[in-house]
Amino acid sequence: MATALYLAHLNPVTNAHVEIINDLKSQADKIIVMPVIFMKEDSEINSKSFPFGFEIRKKMIESVFGDSVEVSRNYTFFAPFSKYMPPLLSPNSWKLRKQILKGIEDDYFTYTGDKAEGYMLKMYRLRPKVGTRKSISAASVKEKMYDSVERADSGWKNDVPESVAKIIQENWSIIEKFAKLEDSTTRVLGMKFPKEGWSK
Numbered sequence: 165m166a167t168a169l170y171l172a173h174l175n176p177v178t179n180a181h182v183e184i185i186n187d188l189k190s191q192a193d194k195i196i197v198m199p200v201i202f203m204k205e206d207s208e209i210n211s212k213s214f215p216f217g218f219e220i221r222k223k224m225i226e227s228v229f230g231d232s233v234e235v236s237r238n239y240t241f242f243a244p245f246s247k248y249m250p251p252l253l254s255p256n257s258w259k260l261r262k263q264i265l266k267g268i269e270d271d272y273f274t275y276t277g278d279k280a281e282g283y284m285l286k287m288y289r290l291r292p293k294v295g296t297r298k299s300i301s302a303a304s305v306k307e308k309m310y311d312s313v314e315r316a317d318s319g320w321k322n323d324v325p326e327s328v329a330k331i332i333q334e335n336w337s338i339i340e341k342f343a344k345l346e347d348s349t350t351r352v353l354g355m356k357f358p359k360e361g362w363s364k
Contacts, residue, residue: 243361
């Protein structure tokens, strides 16, 4: 039985993510969606780039797919995040690979729409399938949501499933909070990490 592992931010879940997951369902018997999580001690770190916590993103995914996909916490980085660098040389990066594959049988593949990420997944022997990057990005949807706090509705609801829009509206205070803040994200080798928790 083939298993597809979808590692992504999913912050928030967009129509493009839904399209990708539906496509994976035609290629595999089991889909495991792994929204990335950044933990510092016992708390998840959220920021302007990563506003919604794991449980809200899980609710978004399940609002669209029910129990036809599994949502896993195994794609979790633990602070300090610098310990995962440099990739391939850091023992912690290989521990993350083991964590991602926990309970996964031999017949699996990972999916990404990013060529650089696909190369990295290949280096970690995670059997990537690299798709085409979609026109709708979670980053652009977030920007529209943040714009909606200050101005009239920016049309962000057109880019997400109706059930996801409802969950976002229920948690609109999160968007209002981060709209006022500077982004506290650092980019290392093409991957974004919260600045909080990067080093000791």
